[in-house]
Amino acid sequence: MRHVIIGAGPAGVVAAETLRKRMPQADIVLIGDEPEPPYSRMAIPYHLIGNIGESGTYLRKTEGYYEKLGIEQLQRRVTDLSLAQKQLTLDNGNRISFDKLLLATGSHPVKPPVEGMDLPGVVNCWTLADARQIIARSQPGDDVVLMGAGFIGCIILEALARRGINLTVVEMENRMVPRMMDGNSGTLLKQWCEDKGVRVLTSTRVTGVTQENGRLVVQLDGRDPVPVNLLISATGVRPNTGLAGELECDQGIVVNEHLQTSQPDVYAAGDVAEGRDFSTGGYSVQAIQPTAVQHGALAAANMSGARQAVHQGSINMNVLDTMGLISGSFGLWQGADGGDSVTLNNPASYRYMNLQFADDVLVGANTLGLTQHVGVLRGLIQNRTRLGRWKQRLLDDPTRVMEAYLAHHVP
């Protein structure tokens, strides 16, 4: 039995490990197209800050780890996939046949439809190769524009600011991290960054990039152009569905509760997969680390024949450290139809909490400045704990989420 996994990110690696645990004899091939050991994109900001070397981003740290597990690694790009023949072609022309295939091909940075995004000096912050460029091209005193104050933008913000560069953040929505934080907290986050000396332009579009006297000039709508040494584009990611062929796709490759695509022997996991969302019951691309890992483990269990490895859906959640202010987002933070909510808002101390309920069940949350026991928000949501009288207690004081959980789960 040969299992082939395309993509060596967290979903692919966890899938390979899970397959090996369950199938000691199977051939397992893990194909990644970057010239690095499997690593975590999430760790790149900490590399940019200088806290860790490149090896600190590696997903697994033990020497000879994959060899010891008998996982064959290939650093190649897959150029063609034939589902009919159950065979794929690599960029060196070699062909590999498979019994079961996992597509864990991840996602790629979106290229904004703006003139000049191909100029040298315009970079993404997605791969280790990108990180090397940013490190080489952003020296103290340099002017840099970060385009996009989304998840990736915010998490690299501190790294950039700490490099001693003059940073301007340009975001087209009216607040920071608009896809993760509500109006109150996204606005507070902006204020926090401005207090720290970062210029944040929200509701502002980059309309074009030109080159003048060896520097880039970033054109903005309704504002003066900004001359820079470097433009970092972080305007979101899209699934790498290039190999999907006739597989059913929407935003990503659609998978059922077994992480199976429309083709029974082909599975998908992680950023490329459009899987079940716990909160909505619908299907969506979440593109977050915990979901990638969950997908990878469950896809592999199903590939190895487990019958009960059913995906109940993943909770969309994020945690973000923006120059020391920690924000969190869980489930239906935008609220549920017919639900109600409670808000604790203390802008002076940058503390914020919003809990969203459907009946007496917690379904979503946004937090700012909360670092202790945050995971219990996920627990309450995922367990669908009926809060009973504790709902009123949370309406009175939303910080008591841990007590609400303990009251129901500790005898």
Add this chain to the structure above:
Amino acid sequence: MQKSLHIDPGKCTGCLQCEMACSYENEGLFNPSKSRIKVFTFHEEGRFVPYTCTQCDDAWCMQACPVDAIVLNAVTGSKDIVNDRCVGCKVCTIACPFGTVNYNSTSGKVIKCDLCGGNPQCAEACPTGAITYIDADATGLDRMRQWAGKTDTQRAAA
């Protein structure tokens, strides 16, 4: 026989010596805010509930860690943070559905209970027997794990 922490909230008086002992053992100072165990207060019921990591089998924190910084301690069964590897990304703090992995802004890394390597100081310090370190079978750990299983979508894959 593996041992685990057994917590009997009925015996807890809320004296917080467990928090002091934990923070002293792990941080070298008496600072309950850096304790891995936390006593929660229920004024309405006149009740105190000490709570910390149950070292659950699912180990959501360990699964979610993107840099291999949480590892299984084969001797005690605890899931331990490897400080040299932790980058402080905090994904484990939202992945743990029990809320027992916390970010320590002083160190820039996360902290969680590691059973003090097999000699938990909270249990040593507890004057009323509300926290004891005993054979795992007797602790009701299985009940906790059952609950973990209910929230679980990963268990079948383990």
